[in-house]
Amino acid sequence: MADLSPDAAASCEQQPGGYDLIVQQLVPGYASLARLAVALLAASPQAGRNGASVLVAGCGTGAELLEAQAQRPDWQLWAIDPSAAMLAEAQRRLAQASSGPAIHWQRTTVEALDADGSFDGALSVLVLQSLADDGSKLAFLTALARSLKPGGQLVLVDLMAPERSPLQQQVEAAWLGFQKASGITAAEAAVSGLTQGVHPIGRNRLAALVEAAGFSDPAPIFQALSVCGFLLQKLP
Numbered sequence: 001m002a003d004l005s006p007d008a009a010a011s012c013e014q015q016p017g018g019y020d021l022i023v024q025q026l027v028p029g030y031a032s033l034a035r036l037a038v039a040l041l042a043a044s045p046q047a048g049r050n051g052a053s054v055l056v057a058g059c060g061t062g063a064e065l066l067e068a069q070a071q072r073p074d075w076q077l078w079a080i081d082p083s084a085a086m087l088a089e090a091q092r093r094l095a096q097a098s099s100g101p102a103i104h105w106q107r108t109t110v111e112a113l114d115a116d117g118s119f120d121g122a123l124s125v126l127v128l129q130s131l132a133d134d135g136s137k138l139a140f141l142t143a144l145a146r147s148l149k150p151g152g153q154l155v156l157v158d159l160m161a162p163e164r165s166p167l168q169q170q171v172e173a174a175w176l177g178f179q180k181a182s183g184i185t186a187a188e189a190a191v192s193g194l195t196q197g198v199h200p201i202g203r204n205r206l207a208a209l210v211e212a213a214g215f216s217d218p219a220p221i222f223q224a225l226s227v228c229g230f231l232l233q234k235l236p
Contacts, residue, residue: 047121062090141213
């Protein structure tokens with residue numbers, strides 16, 4: 001879930017339950033993204049072990065948590081988010097649907113989390129885009145790497161800067177057309193944090209940042225228009 005811009009966060013504080021529906025209307029394939037992210041991490045050498053500890057950084061309204069408990073009820077889950085409203089909505093959803101072990105909840109950011117080398121794996125969906133590339137993105141990625149055990153893996157999904165292509169204008173027009181066909185307004189799209197107040201970067205810049213943070217080269221695992229997913233591994 002996105003670590004939202006101030007305006008988008010304020011809107012979601014009022015109606016956090018509508019966030020997932022808006023992003024599903026905005027991003028093709030988003031409804032299956034949590035399932036894919038969890039399946040990828042569950043197939044990793046460390047998080048694949050029984051009782052693995054997994055961090056969901058920016059848990060939002062709980063989509064990844066719900067999927068994690070469905071696929072891997074043995075996992076020990078830590079859910080963090082800076083938004084009290086998002087955490088409350090996630091807790092409500094998990095209380096209704098959860099039959100797995102208790103989730104450790106904390107209102108914080110990964111940068112402030114005191115959990116060095118604690119986790120076998122981590123998920124971060126639509127968070128990095130909200131941070132400026134002024135050291136904040138690197139600090140976020142470094143904190144994620146620090147929280148993982150050596151060899152631990154991260155599934156990172158983010159809005160990326162468009163590649164230079166003569167067809168890019170058509171792709172951007174198609175995204176607007178997709179939003180319109182999905183029945184979403186520009187104001188509703190802004191609530192997602194994907195269309196306003198974001199700081200997307202290109203793949204080359206991402207590769208440089210994750211290397212500096214202590215991760216392997218990003219392996220692409222998902223793309224829907226400009227929303228891309230990557231699998232990373234913390235280096236020894």
